Amino acid sequence: MNTRPEIREEDLHAFIDGELDAVERARIESIVEANAYLRDRAARYRADKARLVAIYGGGMSEPLPQAWIDRIETATKPRRWRAQSGGIAALAASLVLVFAGFLAWRVFVHPARDDIVADALAARAGALVPVSVIPAEPKVVAAEAHVMTMALDARVKAPDLSRMGYRLVGINVYSNPTHAFELRYARNGEIFTLYLRRSSGTPRFDQFRQDGLRVCIWQDDVVGMVMAGTMSVDEMQRLASLAYTGLTL
């Protein structure tokens, strides 16, 4: 049977684009396979779709005009993070503040290193031993935010990534090679880590693959953040944005 069957053109394209559920996909597939006219059309549309990517899909690594970069960087020049306010003083009597003060003091003794990515991945791989492991209990995490604020000299807290399905499962605190915090999130058994410590002072923004992981580093002159997981480039981009948005107090 090579005549034009009763099938909506929209359904044929939804089939090509993988937009149908399993039942509908099987139904359309059987119709297409049984009809030479539809098979030919589907093949041509698929070829056009592939050709579109082949023709327009390149150029992503082409250098951008420096004027564009300069314009954006000038217009969005970093401002200083707000230093911690007197709110911390109110906690002076608490054990949390004692611990925070201790950590902060240690931070000033140990300046940040520059190989933040290597340290972040070592922490994730378990090659670094945390000095403490903070459970993901709301009150404890809230207290830990004060600790991080003291240690990083910036008002930060563990970001809420639940919009992307990730929940905080714990915070590892490190003092070697420098004070740092690894926030561990989980989604269906996948672990996403967000490693935080004071910046070495060199602004960096990059995303790449390393050790089988998708890695994103985002560092300004105050805080360095390394995110690692097994997600796609796009998902890492969204996670990075969400993490930043939720990081500051």
Place this chain on the structure above:
Amino acid sequence: MVGSRREWFGKALIAQLPALRRYARALTGNTALADDLVQDAIERALRQCEGLRDLQRVASWLRSILHNLYIDELRRSRARGHEEEVAELADDLALSTPAQDGATAIDFVRAMASLSLEHRQVLLLVGLENKNYREVADELGIPIGTVMSRLARGRERLRSALEGERPAQARPLEIREMRQ
């Protein structure tokens, strides 16, 4: 937070530029015009960055800005009596692809240019940006059924153009309709 957000917005903007430039080239079929549009989009984005509530949507937000700028440019061009020029990109493609495929690339670029803007936009969002129908509908603010019908018609007209048939005339209302 405001200062930091602006800084991170800048970084997100820079990170999106290669993809925005690629999309602009595919949409316009003209490399010089595409770069002009991206540059204008940067300026508009910097002015309007406070209007972007969700940094995760920066890519679609930038495409929307670029698209509106392109519509403005088309209006100006038509007022001047100029037609959109796709030869430059077609020539670039001819230089960057083997001779045998070069002709195919040029044909394809010209066939894409023959489509209405709304058809090109949906074809590119699905085919080049790899968006699913729901994401395209959300980005364009149109029902998912409209996405499907535009996609089907767009691909059919592209195929007709590639096979040498005269494509259906783009409706003159397309610019007004494309405004998001």
